[in-house]
Amino acid sequence: MTTTPTTASTAPVAARATDVWKVYGAGEAQVVALHGVSVELERGRFTAVMGPSGSGKSTLMHCLAGLDSVSRGRVHIGDTEVTGLSDAGLTRLRRDSVGFIFQQFNLLPTLTAEENILLPLAIAGRKPDKQWYDTVVGTVGLGDRLRHRPHQLSGGQQQRVACARALVARPEVIFADEPTGNLDSRAGTEILGFLRDSVRDFGQTIVLVTHDPNAASYADRVVFLADGHVVDEMRQPSSEAVLDRLKGLDVVRHTGTGATP
Template identity: 85%
Template sequence: MTRTPTTASTIPVAARATDVWKVYGAGEAQVVALRGVDVAFERGQLTAVMGPSGSGKSTLMHCLAGLDSVTRGHVQIGDTRVTGLSDAGLTRLRRDRIGFVFQQFNLLPTLTAEENILLPLAIAGRKPDKQWYESVIATVGLGDRLRHRPSQLSGGQQQRVACARALVARPQVVFADEPTGNLDSRSGAEVLGFLRDSVRDFGQTIVLVTHDPNAAGYADRVIFLADGRIVDEMRQPTSDAVLDRLKGLDVQRTSAEATP
């Protein structure tokens, strides 16, 4: 497959990495997690980030979201340069313009589903936009479960609560790190369908880190990483095409490791 430039697009960009390097440790213990990554994530699209274990998927997401600093290069959310922001600036950025969905649902067990969804706004001292909130709740399909606590919800329902929480503040971009990793196939499909619907119906931008070809099949575009570099991308992917590409990456890595 011929790789097309990841930054060439007429669609507005929600997040961007420019020549990003991330190095952990020093000397013999040094690990280079990202190697000169250049990538733009287009607004109003669901982009999946994939690659073998240790390829830098989650590191890239954490750097883009301001959860980790870069060693070299810079990242942006919209027109805001994340690299170099103060702690207070990073807090405001993550609170007001970024949503997060993680493999662990991270719901507070003593709060109801509705209270968990509204928690980021409550912390920020903001009231929800009633019409937007109702739209999110309708899309997530949990209108009759809002008064239930997490222990009274299935895993898929808990993750949909986490997705609604990520969307309720109308963030510029949502980063989802293996959001279906703890779910069965049916619940995972429900969550992925909700994320897909939020892109289609709300124009939301989502960056999805996943190892699952079926999850990547919901995306508009897939970015493939290997050894900290972007090595390929795919538009309008299918799960079978993604699986074939991942197999190719594994073969390349095995061959490289076997070469003296």
């Protein structure tokens, strides 16, 4: 059954899924990862996507970001419909409109921090905006690490390089998939604070997939998934409120007493 789009705000939309289904396999091996998901993610906001393991949160992010195709439905980034784009169109979209931050930092080991940050612009044949580049580097605190290669940086510093790389091209939206998963609590807190500040100070749009209620508490809004459905959302979340909601989703999932949205 199709869910109703979660649109409790009149803010412009940065990314949108409309009746999105994602099915893997066929026959007895078929797995339905997303069941008619409709959700709008607001521009200039920090949205966290949460749910139990297997709820479809990473699948939704991959479909929204053009990293995976949908089985049915439509996906938009800004005014661009992602579904139906050619391979070349998807490449341009991911290069020009979307930024990525992953749990694995995905830095090239032979490049310096500065070269890793500027890599997306170099691939696109674009010159950096010097003022914006300096702002990004200063914000993530990498001014004295730009000539270092990844192996010379701590995990937190490597993730800050990845954050700067995602921001430097000024994408429509940045998707962050468990970006603090490989970091200690202090480094993780620094990264989450940076992401929150990039929304507040620069108007960036962040979509964070996480299992961590504390990480979700940095967001403006949390969207909850369970068994491939959007089942709830929360504004101005606290870690305690998010944890309580997740516990409720787990209880419903394990007892099978919840109604399908």
